[in-house]
Amino acid sequence: MLYILCPHCGSRSQNEFAYGGDATVKRPELNKEISDQDWDNFVYLRKSPRGKHLELWHHISGCRQWIKVERDTSTHEIFKTYKADEITE
Amino acid sequence: MQKYSVFSLIKNAFSDHQNWEVAWKDPTPKKEYDVIIIGGGGHGLATAYYLAKEHNITNVAIIEKGWIGGGNVGRNTTIIRSNYMHDDNALFSEFGMDLWRKMSQDLNYNVMFSPRGIINLAHSDAQMNAYSRRGNSMRLNGIDAVLLNREEVQKRIPMADFSDNVRFPIFGGLMQPSAGTARHDAVAWGYARQADSMGVDIIQNCEVTGFDVTNGKIVGVRTSRGDIKAKKVGLCVAGSTNILAEMLNMTLPIETHLLQACVSEPVKPLLDHVVTFGAGHFYCSQSDKGEMVMGGDLDGYNSYSQRGNLPTLQHVLTEGIAMFPFLSKLKMLRTWGGIMDMSMDGSPIIDKTHIDGLYLNCGWCYGGFKATPASGWTFAHTIAQDRVHELNAGYSLNRFNTGDLIDEKGLGTKTWIS
Numbered sequence: 373m374l375y376i377l378c379p380h381c382g383s384r385s386q387n388e389f390a391y392g393g394d395a396t397v398k399r400p401e402l403n404k405e406i407s408d409q410d411w412d413n414f415v416y417l418r419k420s421p422r423g424k425h426l427e428l429w430h431h432i433s434g435c436r437q438w439i440k441v442e443r444d445t446s447t448h449e450i451f452k453t454y455k456a457d458e459i460t461e
Numbered sequence: 462m463q464k465y466s467v468f469s470l471i472k473n474a475f476s477d478h479q480n481w482e483v484a485w486k487d488p489t490p491k492k493e494y495d496v497i498i499i500g501g502g503g504h505g506l507a508t509a510y511y512l513a514k515e516h517n518i519t520n521v522a523i524i525e526k527g528w529i530g531g532g533n534v535g536r537n538t539t540i541i542r543s544n545y546m547h548d549d550n551a552l553f554s555e556f557g558m559d560l561w562r563k564m565s566q567d568l569n570y571n572v573m574f575s576p577r578g579i580i581n582l583a584h585s586d587a588q589m590n591a592y593s594r595r596g597n598s599m600r601l602n603g604i605d606a607v608l609l610n611r612e613e614v615q616k617r618i619p620m621a622d623f624s625d626n627v628r629f630p631i632f633g634g635l636m637q638p639s640a641g642t643a644r645h646d647a648v649a650w651g652y653a654r655q656a657d658s659m660g661v662d663i664i665q666n667c668e669v670t671g672f673d674v675t676n677g678k679i680v681g682v683r684t685s686r687g688d689i690k691a692k693k694v695g696l697c698v699a700g701s702t703n704i705l706a707e708m709l710n711m712t713l714p715i716e717t718h719l720l721q722a723c724v725s726e727p728v729k730p731l732l733d734h735v736v737t738f739g740a741g742h743f744y745c746s747q748s749d750k751g752e753m754v755m756g757g758d759l760d761g762y763n764s765y766s767q768r769g770n771l772p773t774l775q776h777v778l779t780e781g782i783a784m785f786p787f788l789s790k791l792k793m794l795r796t797w798g799g800i801m802d803m804s805m806d807g808s809p810i811i812d813k814t815h816i817d818g819l820y821l822n823c824g825w826c827y828g829g830f831k832a833t834p835a836s837g838w839t840f841a842h843t844i845a846q847d848r849v850h851e852l853n854a855g856y857s858l859n860r861f862n863t864g865d866l867i868d869e870k871g872l873g874t875k876t877w878i879s
Binding site for chain 2: 386
């Protein structure tokens with residue numbers, strides 16, 4: 373069982389959360405000339421690293437806020453959690 | 462190589478089975494090979510076997526960081542099927558079914574292929590319509606498919622929940638009678654033994670630490686047991702593909718996720734087929750030892766840990782009990798996890814790459830085991846001829862760029878949900 377520190381509610385079990393994937397992916401800006409490769413990068417290509425991974429989680433059975441979680445994908449250790457709009461290092 | 466037969470069995474009985482040849486050797490890596498296959502799982506071993514057998518390329522090494530058969534080929538639920546709707550998947554898998562049927566003779570190794578049939582249960586009229594469409598597509602591609610109504614399903618699996626007040630009543634199902642199971646370890650060992658006998662070096666406990674690429678061409682592999690030169694290198698490391706891709710500065714349409722499976726204590730024979738729950742993600746068959754072999758959803762977040770988390774297991778088994786209530790009475794014998802490549806359209810990639818002499822075989826999602834022979838056969842062709850075969854032409858790496866996706870389930874890029 374993962375315990376995730378929601379920045380709004382405190383430590384809760386993973387059962388309250390839904391996963392939202394890689395948080396480092398950026399949608400290409402609108403109203404700009406965007407190449408197919410840019411869309412490919414955004415929609416399909418993922419680093420999926422072994423080790424530290426910044427990812428989105430949705431506290432769907434809690435405060436319903438999206439948050440960012442920095443987690444190790446091989447040990448599941450959670451280093452830090454952020455509010456969705458917080459700047460991450 | 463010593464041939465396995467009833468006569469060799471009797472002969473060796475006289476010497477207390479002390480004089481059997483080793484099934485494969487433990488060589489030290491040579492300085493150079495024509496082809497290096499990274500990954501000694503089912504796909505890598507099959508690739509080496511077909512390189513030697515079909516293309517007469519025997520100066521081949523398989524490099525495996527652990528031991529052969531210790532990854533996903535030993536961690537799956539052994540299901541073999543070709544019940545796909547899209548042509549690319551259907552023709553590829555059905556080609557594989559032919560190889561499965563001949564495999565025990567071909568490898569002189571009993572892989573215990575058991576074509577016991579798979580039934581996908583339907584729980585609504587809409588799902589029956591969808592299965593009818595999929596079944597028709599399968600039949601157009603020459604794959605056997607039978608649409609079963611509720612009574613026909615009940616005759617085959619009477620232990621399923623056919624009572625009145627269930628959340629997901631069984632409306633019927635789609636059956637592929639020629640689908641089945643096989644002994645997964647035997648597949649790895651059988652391919653390894655034959656590949657070894659034709660001159661392939663199987664090098665275990667040898668981890669790849671880097672690649673040597675010069676002028677856009679692969680020239681060798683750096684490993685924990687020294688640098689090895691190679692004219693061609695094939696990646697067959699589903700579950701670790703992203704780690705090797707990072708060494709090559711490649712970003713792939715793949716995320717690495719954990720899938721769990723489990724077996725119950727053994728019970729008397731009661732389930733003749735492989736059965737899947739249609740209102741969730743759960744599948745079940747009974748092993749020859751009598752254990753119920755079960756699996757279902759991914760753990761749901763990127764993972765390289767090869768061990769599972771209980772909430773997912775509980776969720777999956779809840780679905781199992783909804784389908785087969787008797788499962789609640791069984792004790793669990795064993796649970797385990799394997800890490801897999803989840804591709805962005807649910808279909809695999811077998812293709813060349815932008816690096817000359819580097820070939821990619823990855824993205825098998827939930828369906829790697831059943832694809833073992835066809836994957837090895839087509840990957841060997843791709844490496845030997847330096848061009849894709851028509852069977853794996855659809856499994857291209859650039860389909861995500863061109864939009865030619867093979868999205869069998871129409872689930873999109875949320876790989877952890879699919």
